[in-house]
Amino acid sequence: MKKNLLYLWALICSVALFTACSSDDDNDISGNNPPEEEAVVTAPDVVGTYWGNLDISMKPDNSDQETVIGNGIAKFITISQVSDTEVKMELKEFELFLNGTIMKFGDIVIDKCTVKKETDASTFTGQQNLTFSGDAAALGTCATTVEGIVESGALTMNINVKVATLQQTVKVTYSGVKQVEESGNDYTTAFPLPYLWIIPFSMKEFNWSMACVLFTPVILQ
Numbered sequence: 001m002k003k004n005l006l007y008l009w010a011l012i013c014s015v016a017l018f019t020a021c022s023s024d025d026d027n028d029i030s031g032n033n034p035p036e037e038e039a040v041v042t043a044p045d046v047v048g049t050y051w052g053n054l055d056i057s058m059k060p061d062n063s064d065q066e067t068v069i070g071n072g073i074a075k076f077i078t079i080s081q082v083s084d085t086e087v088k089m090e091l092k093e094f095e096l097f098l099n100g101t102i103m104k105f106g107d108i109v110i111d112k113c114t115v116k117k118e119t120d121a122s123t124f125t126g127q128q129n130l131t132f133s134g135d136a137a138a139l140g141t142c143a144t145t146v147e148g149i150v151e152s153g154a155l156t157m158n159i160n161v162k163v164a165t166l167q168q169t170v171k172v173t174y175s176g177v178k179q180v181e182e183s184g185n186d187y188t189t190a191f192p193l194p195y196l197w198i199i200p201f202s203m204k205e206f207n208w209s210m211a212c213v214l215f216t217p218v219i220l221q
Contacts, residue, residue, distance in 0.1 A: 041084045042115040045122040046150040050077040052176020056096065061167045069097060077155065077176055079113075079124075086112045087124060089146055091159070096170070104134040108159060108172075110146050121151035130161070139165050153178040 056070035078090040091108040113126030127145040131137070142164070148157030159172040 039084060040117075042117045042122060043081045043083065043085055043087050045117060046079050046087055046115055046124055046148075046155075047081050048079060048178040050079070050155045050176035050178050051075075052077070052155065052174060054091075054172050054174040057171045057173075059169045059171060061169070066171065075174070075176075077157070077174060079155075082112055085115055087115055089113055089124075089126065089148075089157075091172075091174075094172075103136055105136040106133040108144065108161070110144065113146060113148075118149075121149050123147070123149045139163050148174075150178075 052075070053072045054070070054075050055068070055072070057066040057068045059066045075091065078092075080088045080090070082088050089108075089110045094105045094108050096103045096105065108130065110126040110128050112128075113124040115122055115124045125145075125147045127143070129141050130144045131141050132139060143162045145160045146157065148155060155174070155176045155178065157174040159174070161170040161172070163170060
């Protein structure tokens, strides 16, 4: 009798252990403990300084007709990283030529643009309410949007600045190419101190000695 009870107890323990292990396996398979996803990093794909041209037009509210007020204006665009998926876009010293005068807006800066990776390119979009300086300060707050695409180092971008006080939208279209930074240090050409002693005090020897100095420059880091 005791032996039978011992066998029964061993059987119950085995069934309980098997059930517990099976429950743990089910939790893993069901996704209760999903693996951590790798962080997506997209911002570096568009970061850089771009050199190109922008076209400017103005479109009245509730109208599809645009008036071109600037073509082929050379400008730098700077895009810097804010986070793994966000960048900052800067267009420095933006200005318009209206009614025979130049209206200076200052800088157009969108602090956070979201970057997404496409198949062969990267896109970014952002929006921000901007208050400009200089001549454009009287325009008040302007809702500004930007959208761009970078493919093989080439940037195409549209900026829309809605000027409520004028009931118009300033539309900027930009096309540029990413600039490549030169590797190495900056160098400055200078004359080394050891050669200064050869500069004579007589005009007769001056030309020969100065030639030696001029053709013996060194590069100082």
